[in-house]
Amino acid sequence: NAGVTQTPKFRVLKTGQSMTLLCAQDMNHEYMYWYRQDPGMGLRLIHYSVGEGTTAKGEVPDGYNVSRLKKQNFLLGLESAAPSQTSVYFCASSRRKESNYGYTFGSGTRLTVV
Amino acid sequence: TQLLEQSPQFLSIQEGENLTVYCNSSSVFSSLQWYRQEPGEGPVLLVTVVTGGEVKKLKRLTFQFGDARKDSSLHITAAQPGDTGLYLCAGVRSGNTPLVFGKGTRLSVIA
Secondary structure, X not given: OOOEEEEOOEEEEXXXXXXXXXXXXXXXXXXXXXXXXXXXXXXXXXXXXXXXXXXXXXXXXXXXXXXXXXXXXXXXXXXXXXXXXXXXXXXXEEOOOOOOOOOEEOOOEXXXXX | OOOOEEEOOEEEEEOOOOEEEEEEOOOOOOEEEEEEEOOOOOOEEEEEEOOOOOEXXXXXXXXXXXXXXXXXXXXXXXXXXXXXXXXXXEEEOOOOOOOEEOOOEEEEEEO
């Protein structure tokens, strides 16, 4: 039972490079989320999706784009990476947005932008 | 502005001691959740509380939701080294919003 799988686990980018973080869930969850976690800042929501083909902005969306072409996958893109985007990125999924079931998180992607 | 304030930020205690961590807000939440995160891993759900005044127990962990649904607490009895981790509270303000997280309490239990 894989749950939420994030790839890659680690990545180093140069400023200005682009990349895509992949998130896959096998629980048939409707909702998916991308958070970033920085020291002293907690988890902050970047973008989220309430279903296949739909996305919405979270608290800190600037510099990121997302796509949800398939229900099980949620992609986070950085078009032109900046050092301020150095962070640990977590993907999560849930059965409902206002879920009492909680979110299932992946194990994270540690991104360093130099 | 942080919607959910957690205190203390850091806590280091000896094995066997009791502790309480707090999650406070000026806003009302329809539900609050507590997660534990270990190094290199994502947060893992511990409990969800949805009713004001609700108390839930999970072995040595006791969770309480405030009567006004603006705050919550986590009490650990006889802490063990395995309780070490980052404890995060998270809340849903209304039916149409994703979870917002506090900054967490980092707990270290020393054997």
